[in-house]
Amino acid sequence: xxxxxxxxxxxxxxxxxxxxxxxxxxxxxxxxxxxxxxxxxxxxxxxxxxxxxxxxxxxxxxxxxxxxxxxxxxxxxxxxxxxxxxxxxxxxxxxxxxxxxxxxxxxxxxxxxxxxxxxxxxxxxxxxxxxxxxxxxxxxxxxxxxxxxxxxxxxxxxxxxxxxxxxxxxxxxxxxxxxxxxxxxxxxxxxxxxxxxxxxxxxxxxxxxxxxxxxxxxxxxxxxxxxxxxxxxxxxxxxxxxxxxxxxxxx
Amino acid sequence: xxxxxxxxxxxxxxxxxxxxxxxxxxxxxxxxxxxxxxxxxxxxxxxxxxxxxxxxxxxxxxxxxxxxxxxxxxxxxxxxxxxxxxxxxxxxxxxxxxxxxxxxxxxxxxxxxxxxxxxxxxxxxxxxxxxxxxxxxxxxxxxxxxxxxxxxxxxxxxxxxxxxxxxxxxxxxxxxxxxxxxxxxxxxxxxxxxxxxxxxxxxxxxxxxxxxxxxxxxxxxxxxxxxxxxxxxxxxxxxxxxxxxxxxxxxxxxxxxxx
Numbered sequence: 001x002x003x004x005x006x007x008x009x010x011x012x013x014x015x016x017x018x019x020x021x022x023x024x025x026x027x028x029x030x031x032x033x034x035x036x037x038x039x040x041x042x043x044x045x046x047x048x049x050x051x052x053x054x055x056x057x058x059x060x061x062x063x064x065x066x067x068x069x070x071x072x073x074x075x076x077x078x079x080x081x082x083x084x085x086x087x088x089x090x091x092x093x094x095x096x097x098x099x100x101x102x103x104x105x106x107x108x109x110x111x112x113x114x115x116x117x118x119x120x121x122x123x124x125x126x127x128x129x130x131x132x133x134x135x136x137x138x139x140x141x142x143x144x145x146x147x148x149x150x151x152x153x154x155x156x157x158x159x160x161x162x163x164x165x166x167x168x169x170x171x172x173x174x175x176x177x178x179x180x181x182x183x184x185x186x187x188x189x190x191x192x193x194x195x196x197x198x199x200x201x202x203x204x205x206x207x208x209x210x211x212x213x214x215x216x217x218x219x220x221x222x223x224x225x226x227x228x229x230x231x232x233x234x235x236x237x238x239x240x241x242x243x244x245x246x247x248x249x250x251x
Numbered sequence: 252x253x254x255x256x257x258x259x260x261x262x263x264x265x266x267x268x269x270x271x272x273x274x275x276x277x278x279x280x281x282x283x284x285x286x287x288x289x290x291x292x293x294x295x296x297x298x299x300x301x302x303x304x305x306x307x308x309x310x311x312x313x314x315x316x317x318x319x320x321x322x323x324x325x326x327x328x329x330x331x332x333x334x335x336x337x338x339x340x341x342x343x344x345x346x347x348x349x350x351x352x353x354x355x356x357x358x359x360x361x362x363x364x365x366x367x368x369x370x371x372x373x374x375x376x377x378x379x380x381x382x383x384x385x386x387x388x389x390x391x392x393x394x395x396x397x398x399x400x401x402x403x404x405x406x407x408x409x410x411x412x413x414x415x416x417x418x419x420x421x422x423x424x425x426x427x428x429x430x431x432x433x434x435x436x437x438x439x440x441x442x443x444x445x446x447x448x449x450x451x452x453x454x455x456x457x458x459x460x461x462x463x464x465x466x467x468x469x470x471x472x473x474x475x476x477x478x479x480x481x482x483x484x485x486x487x488x489x490x491x492x493x494x495x496x497x498x499x500x501x502x503x504x505x506x507x508x509x510x
Contacts, residue, residue, distance in 0.1 A: 058339045060508050078341045086339035092332035094261060096268045108257035109340045137268075153336065163339075 003033035044213035085154035091146035164195035262354020396463035402495035
């Protein structure tokens with residue numbers, strides 16, 4: 001079976017324009033694949049290369065070398081993004097639009113017919129519990145509400161693959177629980193989810209497989225339960241071990 | 252094909268929610284008031300003079316609106332990072348450039364139509380004749396001029412770092428080309444070589460924005476401009492607008508988005 005996400009020997013370099021400054025390698029020889037119906041956790045400390053990899057998958061950044069494809073289509077082709085939904089870490093939406101208008105705009109971008117778009121907008125606003133405020137502009141929403149609008153826009157095209165960049169960042173415990181529930185529901189529907197997070201407990205709960213990146217390199221990849229069995233500890237401790245974190249000695 | 256109209260609609264919504272348009276409508280009211288005043292004086296000379304001032308006001312305000320709104324479109328997408336969820340959809344940078352252009356051009360067209368409509372109605376009330384075709388022609392050519400200006404500013408918005416500097420530079424260039432561009436051939440005649448060739452070359456390369464200005468024809472009440480000439484001028488504007496949009500796309504395609 002062809003993987004949904006396939007990354008082969010990916011290398012991304014950022015050239016520093018300042019004279020004498022070395023080129024920064026953000027991702028170094030990364031290879032991984034995500035299969036249909038999997039919830040894949042993409043982990044690593046800040047600066048590990050997670051967001052850069054996601055940016056390559058979304059076509060924002062070009063790889064220096066190597067290949068990345070979605071549904072077997074090179075990520076540089078816009079059509080590769082027809083069947084994906086993307087939720088950025090922060091809420092980057094047109095704040096002068098209402099939630100309904102925003103969803104209608106993205107529905108148009110995907111070429112969804114009006115009657116079908118109406119149904120999906122109603123269903124998604126209900127799912128993210130924003131039905132009551134659908135006519136209010138996004139600028140009047142709280143952070144949690146804006147994040148939920150983000151989740152709704154990521155689902156407007158009924159995507160087969162969801163790319164979520166720290167989806168619970170900045171949310172309160174109830175908001176986090178709701179996002180987890182939605183991810184679980186998507187998993188049950190057979191959707192593939194590729195997400196980065198620093199909340200390792202959450203990753204342990206919802207992910208089938210994880211990959212841990214450190215300084216642009218893939219350190220470990222595998223099924224969550226197998227990794228926990230192998231290392232005889234929870235995911236947080238595995239993570240700390242792999243990135244070489246030394247716990248300070250107690251006085 | 253849905254992407255470009257959808258993007259243009261968002262630009263229109265942003266403009267009327269940001270209330271930029273209302274400033275222009277107040278200006279329109281001012282224009283109407285001036286015309287009504289001239290009508291009361293019942294002096295054709297003064298009425299003609301006021302009409303000229305009103306038309307100048309229309310040109311200045313629509314140019315300011317076109318430059319101001321277009322200059323901030325793409326930089327605002329990048330600064331507010333709304334470009335990321337947008338480009339994560341099957342949307343290309345070419346769609347963004349063309350959608351933004353279309354939105355700004357339509358918005359300016361709506362404002363322009365309101366201005367000309369007010370001016371036409373008030374003028375015809377004391378001129379006792381409805382010169383609808385003259386106003387339509389003047390409006391169309393003015394809108395074509397704005398197409399070139401908007402495309403140029405859009406190109407500037409992916410080249411210059413700040414939207415304010417882009418707006419200022421583009422405004423200076425557009426006004427300079429509009430006022431001086433048409434006289435460069437005369438300037439070239441009196442110059443020695445190689446300046447003559449150089450200035451002549453600039454004369455032919457620069458868009459002749461002054462061709463789109465039909466204000467005099469509205470004030471002195473001459474006949475219509477030949478339709479064929481109008482069509483050729485429109486094609487000329489379309490070619491320059493397409494050139495600037497292509498250049499904008501090339502520059503935007505290479506532009507790194509700071510994530």
